[in-house]
Amino acid sequence: MTIRWAYNTNGLTSHRLDDALEMLADHGYAGVALTLDVAHHDPFAPDLAARTATLAERLRDLELGSVVETGARFLLDPRRKHHPTLVSADASDRARRIDFLRLCVDVAADLGSEAVSFWAGVLAPELDADDAWKHLVHGVATVAEHARRRGVTVAVEPEPGMLVDDLDDWTSLQSEVPDITLALDTGHCIVSGRWEPAAAVRAFAGHLGAVAVEDMPRGVHDHRAPGEGDMDLGAVVGALRHVGHRGLVSLELSRDSHRADRLVPEAIATLRALENGEEDT
Template identity: 50%
Template sequence: MTAAGTDTTADALRFGYGTNGFANHRLDDALAVIADLGYSGVALTLDHDHLDPFAPGLAVRVDAVARRLADLGLGLVIETGARFLLDPWHKHAPTLLHDDPTLRIEFLRRAVAVGADLGAEAVSFWAGVRPDTVTPAVAWDRLVAGCAAVVEAAEAVGVTLGFEPEPGMLVEDIADWRRLHAALGSPARLGITLDIGHCRCLEPRPVPDCVRDVAAHLVNVQIDDMRRGVHEHLEFGAGEIDFPPVLAALREIGYRGLVAVELPRHSHAAPTVAAHSLEFLRTAAAADTARPARCSASTGAPSGVRAPDDDRRVE
């Protein structure tokens, strides 16, 4: 095992791992494994067993996590994609698009506060899927209003936000993010979270070009493999992405944030998957980036994205 963050090369990428891929571990144990494997940071999803922001004694628990992160030498981003934290019956509900988004806004405000206390590099969030009963115009207005409240909270405590385009959600690609950013008045505190797999899934441009396109606003990177038109987070090598050019693009733009592995369905084998993932990324980062990309070219955005959960297509 190597100590966390051992690569001191000036332009070395900082790899992290998401705790949503360690759902069967206690948070302390997950952080220890991630550090012992040699990761530089962690993407911490606030959830029932991983620093629940609604459970009693939050301040004491946040202090304990801060000490643990410092002891392990781990950087941090906060993720807010917990599936059933707010509603035990409905995944991700309520979102900013629902009739009553109050609980979601409160959750995001708490995430911002936790991020401030932990010195998080970014707090990441997304729009949500538009409910069938809500028109696109109403959903958009709700999204802008909700995001404005979160931006206000972040500005008050000096926290950077990363808004993530997510396939099938109201904001699903980079173009949608730009529209939202403009609608909010282009706040300096609102950057973009870029999921590399999502770029392969539905963006019209090659993945390295997506990285370059958002360079000025990139505050958080999630990384995983994926196939065109299918929103399924895959282990590296199981999808279609050629990673050396992607990692080269991140170095080229001078990105210094975490590049965190996002494999939320692999908790059953978390230590093994995390070890293999870091080995893959280090090998890809050291590879000859001048060689032709294997599958980086795109042929236009797909007409719909299939979600493996229920084999439906999200338009």
């Protein structure tokens, strides 16, 4: 099987979105992980429906699939990174995050995206962990129900340092909200998880809604280009082929927009070389 590689637009913020999409298509990517943000397809700018329809047509013309990412840093609050979240202390803040995620689901439905990916958030210090978990379950269930009505797959991503930190936390959440899938960033596995990346792909293959494979140093949450960290990317590629994963597999290099002109072609060349060097098992 051939893996369908994608690239996250949060690593292309120095490019206009249309230029970025054309570059991805020209270099043979199968899709894009679209982070809705101030730089690219701002969901709070005017004429969202019309802009989304135009974008959907452009993706079709370029033969690019998509997943919608929701990790914009300052989209909801210009002064506080990633605020608010599903586990913020204030109920109105949590409601704002839920409304945003439902809007992202609507964009994904109109684009025909494969999934919407989101995370839990960092536990507010003034919240009890048990109360925060209840808020999280409520928020995720609300978003998942909206997604079910819109025919969209929702994928919750374990993020180092957040309330859903690793795959075991995701398993606990999925036991309470069975409709969710897993947004697996294999790099995160070597930061805070108890799972090695390739083993995680194999163990959770039936739950994968979105996958990212950028490199990271072991124990450090620092997204890096292939070959610049400690992850055994070849083993991950082999595992993805072994389980027959057919969804998009993206690179999230949000700190590297300044060198996207080099990384976009170099990254897919590296990934293809690893893919071609693997034998089916």
